[in-house]
Amino acid sequence: MSGDGFVGGPRSLSAPAPGWTATADVVVVGSGVAGLTTALRLRAHGLRVLLVTKATVDEGSTRWAQGGIAAALAEDDSPDEHMADTLEAGGGLCNEQAVRVLVTEGPDAVRELIAWGAQFDTDATGSIALTREGGHHRNRIAHAGGDATGAEVSRALVEAVAADPGIELVERALVLDLIQDSRGHAAGVTLHVIGSGTRDGVGAALAPNVVLATGGFGQVFGQTTNPYVATGDGVALALRAGAAVADLEFVQFHPTVLWVGPLAQGQQPLVSEAVRGEGAVLLDDAGNRFMLDVHPMADLAPRDVVAKTIMRRMRETGAAHVWLDGRDLGADTWVHRFPTILAECRLRGIDPVSDLIPVAPAQHYASGGVITDLDGHSTIPGLYACGEVACSGVHGANRLASNSLLEGLVFARRIAEAIAHDPRPISDSAAPAISANDRDSGVIANSMRRRLQQVMDTDAGVLRSRDSLTTATESIAVTMADPASGGRPCTEDWETTNLHWVAYVLATHAAEREETRGSHWREDFPESDPNWRFRLVSTLDPSGRLLTERRPPQWLPRSEQ
Numbered sequence: 001m002s003g004d005g006f007v008g009g010p011r012s013l014s015a016p017a018p019g020w021t022a023t024a025d026v027v028v029v030g031s032g033v034a035g036l037t038t039a040l041r042l043r044a045h046g047l048r049v050l051l052v053t054k055a056t057v058d059e060g061s062t063r064w065a066q067g068g069i070a071a072a073l074a075e076d077d078s079p080d081e082h083m084a085d086t087l088e089a090g091g092g093l094c095n096e097q098a099v100r101v102l103v104t105e106g107p108d109a110v111r112e113l114i115a116w117g118a119q120f121d122t123d124a125t126g127s128i129a130l131t132r133e134g135g136h137h138r139n140r141i142a143h144a145g146g147d148a149t150g151a152e153v154s155r156a157l158v159e160a161v162a163a164d165p166g167i168e169l170v171e172r173a174l175v176l177d178l179i180q181d182s183r184g185h186a187a188g189v190t191l192h193v194i195g196s197g198t199r200d201g202v203g204a205a206l207a208p209n210v211v212l213a214t215g216g217f218g219q220v221f222g223q224t225t226n227p228y229v230a231t232g233d234g235v236a237l238a239l240r241a242g243a244a245v246a247d248l249e250f251v252q253f254h255p256t257v258l259w260v261g262p263l264a265q266g267q268q269p270l271v272s273e274a275v276r277g278e279g280a281v282l283l284d285d286a287g288n289r290f291m292l293d294v295h296p297m298a299d300l301a302p303r304d305v306v307a308k309t310i311m312r313r314m315r316e317t318g319a320a321h322v323w324l325d326g327r328d329l330g331a332d333t334w335v336h337r338f339p340t341i342l343a344e345c346r347l348r349g350i351d352p353v354s355d356l357i358p359v360a361p362a363q364h365y366a367s368g369g370v371i372t373d374l375d376g377h378s379t380i381p382g383l384y385a386c387g388e389v390a391c392s393g394v395h396g397a398n399r400l401a402s403n404s405l406l407e408g409l410v411f412a413r414r415i416a417e418a419i420a421h422d423p424r425p426i427s428d429s430a431a432p433a434i435s436a437n438d439r440d441s442g443v444i445a446n447s448m449r450r451r452l453q454q455v456m457d458t459d460a461g462v463l464r465s466r467d468s469l470t471t472a473t474e475s476i477a478v479t480m481a482d483p484a485s486g487g488r489p490c491t492e493d494w495e496t497t498n499l500h501w502v503a504y505v506l507a508t509h510a511a512e513r514e515e516t517r518g519s520h521w522r523e524d525f526p527e528s529d530p531n532w533r534f535r536l537v538s539t540l541d542p543s544g545r546l547l548t549e550r551r552p553p554q555w556l557p558r559s560e561q
């Protein structure tokens with residue numbers, strides 16, 4: 001166990017005392033595929049749900065998902081084959097039991113989504129049309145609206161949730177801290193709501209079960225496909241509460257994000273892998289197909305292989321991007337299969353029907369997060385995590401394309417089952433410590449956010465080394481300890497604080513992992529090391545010290561349930 005990292009600061013976001021309370025059987029935090037599905041499945045068990053979400057109900061990452069949902073739905077496919085591809089992409093660090101759950105329960109979960117109203121694209125025979133993405137040896141990606149799968153999934157689930165009077169939705173509610181009872185069990189969360197009437201300002205949502213479904217933390221980096229709400233709130237909350245997090249160093253960079261100029265910041269337009277699945281190819285400035293000699297699957301190699309090869313080629317040639325050639329797809333395919341990408345490109349004066357598309361890697365997905373067992377339990381009793389905020393073990397060192405919506409669907413069902421079969425009374429709650437407006441509170445000013453992103457891009461992004469990671473961890477730790485970085489209790493500052501906590505653990509893990517594996521690429525350790533077939537699992541001790549342990553991939557956490 002290593003334990004010399006000291007983040008410092010109190011174990012809460014130091015919000016003012018809750019001015020209102022709400023109660024439910026379960027508080028679900030987040031309204032992407034994981035949160036919405038959890039809420040609906042809990043209702044099937046008759047439980048009262050408070051669904052809280054940071055912005056409006058459809059503003060999370062789910063609606064931006066283009067490619068689709070991977071599941072062994074075709075007759076010539078099987079869960080075993082899906083499992084083999086998932087394990088291969090995961091670079092030896094997947095939890096095989098979790099992957100088995102994902103691939104065997106996946107097809108049913110997709111059918112249930114269809115029963116809730118999601119409409120997938122169909123082929124000429126009326127069956128669900130299936131395409132291919134990087135790392136898949138079969139056509140198994142179901143898609144909707146061409147390249148608007150996430151938007152359709154979100155629409156169907158939001159409508160189903162709205163139709164259920166047993167789910168109370170609270171929008172514009174930033175989750176702050178976990179409320180724990182005297183035994184340390186989850187008892188609810190504190191929230192900051194920008195609302196009106198009684199639910200305004202800081203409040204407490206009390207429930208014996210809390211499900212985190214807050215999505216990813218792409219805003220840790222300067223360029224990401226994630227929306228502005230992806231600030232790692234769930235991972236940071238879990239850390240502060242004492243839950244274990246794992247695999248944070250495995251940050252997936254999507255190989256083909258539309259390159260919109262050297263000064264681009266924030267959310268960037270994705271160009272789905274499905275474009276390559278339909279036949280587009282990558283070219284360098286000289287027009288060479290550089291993926292051909294790199295991997296037997298060439299342009300459809302697993303995502304980390306393609307992203308690394310693009311970065312290498314950009315470094316060798318000094319180019320700011322490479323090119324995606326989808327001209328052979330033809331106008332009809334572009335219009336009907338990829339309407340979203342076509343519109344994004346044309347908005348910027350690029351016509352993919354006749355032009356090459358400039359693309360470069362950008363942050364896309366967090367494979368790590370709050371470590372959970374096969375039923376979504378975290379290491380804190382009553383606290384669950386689902387979807388991108390969770391580390392269920394299905395992704396290992398690198399997520400297979402289009403496994404993320406599936407993970408949300410499958411594990412939401414399991415979490416709802418687990419909660420329904422483990423009724424917990426509401427217990428004595430101990431609200432988190434309160435020190436509003438205290439400059440020593442550990443809240444970091446939003447003015448520090450851009451600097452953090454620059455550090456992470458330069459020193460902990462696609463290319464990493466001992467020197468760069470030392471720079472990153474030191475710089476983050478200095479900011480976190482510096483009273484001059486102190487912020488106020490407000491949404492932007494709380495988010496910036498969360499980004500720093502997540503970034504610190506990410507960079508610490510990346511520094512400790514002295515090898516290259518999956519989406520973690522060390523320039524000074526360019527090979528995978530069999531001695532490193534471990535996951536890094538971290539917790540904060542009560543004084544704010546980061547404790548990191550090595551666990552075998554098949555290890556599952558246990559909370560005293």
Ligand code: SIN
Nearest residue numbers: 066067272273401402
């Ligand atoms: C894509 O469409 O390329 C993204 C799909 C994913 O991230 O799984």
